[in-house]
Amino acid sequence: MRLKDFLLFFFSLAMTIALSTPSRAESMSLVGFGDSLMAGYQLPPEDAFPARLEKALKDKGIDVAIANAGVSGDTTSGGLARIDWSVPDGTKGVILELGANDALRGIPPEETRKNLEAMIARLKGRGVAVLLVGMMAPPNMGAEYAARFNSIYSDLAREQNLAFYPFFLDGVVTKAELQLEDGMHPNSQGIAVMVERILPAAEQFVKTLQKGD
Template structure:
């Protein structure tokens, strides 16, 4: 009788809620929150936006200011020790700023995405644009990296992380490279729908 009662209760109980998704932020200073207080950085503002929408997700920041794609590749395995359910990947800006080879940046990002794919981790890839002063060949080669790799690995793509913020004095810190609190808020508002899609993929 007791076993039957327990079985009946289990059958009538509502389905268990999906576990909280852990999302790893993996990038450079733009994701690390360079020049901003902790509460005004990208992770904190994105977490607040998700919380406000009732989306059950925990953001974990493994971003390092100054990192190139090579740096990101070299520390990837250690960073994945937090066992994320999904990854927001934003690397390449420092490769471009240093004028490093687009082909090398592509190779490094490809290796990162390949390892994430092996772990069946859904990815949101944050694209970056190149300084036009580097010349048309460099710009074309660099900017093609993100859509090409997103298509190859079926990753979600936000084409330009600084869309609507780059070159806007009121939305950037004095260095003109890093968004201020208002700039981050603009980015979060724009990227949020894709982050929601990413979390849905993680919960499948």
């Protein structure tokens, strides 16, 4: 066989194999957008919430890639300022967790709500779905402040028809053995509890996104 004929045969064979081999679907792109609780304060990257949730979903056969867009100390106003560039094009869904630092600083709940509402509107405007994660005001802020703050998340989820998980630190907030020494941030064991508890909501969120494709 002449070299020219051999090369032509080899090229045709390679093209046939390439076209007949099914391409691997890309992982669904999600973003964990929040503060130090999302970022994984004082934890190795692989123990941060987005990484642990990604692994938990993959263990269930759900192919996702969850980027960590958590920034320690971030408030809802800080989140609003960076939401556009922190959530890249191609993102299918955002796990939105912000507001804890607002409450710690005594920021008026009305401002927190306004900022969250604006972030949700921007994400929706880009076709990005939102799983809203709720927070609760610390007890030292008083009952009146807590009532105004704590209702923000359920109200927004209902009004905006969002996937919703009521309290990010559920199962962790009162247990010292699941927290760092500061008594505010989860340790690795605490992250494991958070992931276990949010997993059904996250799984349903992703399945809803898959149905929309």
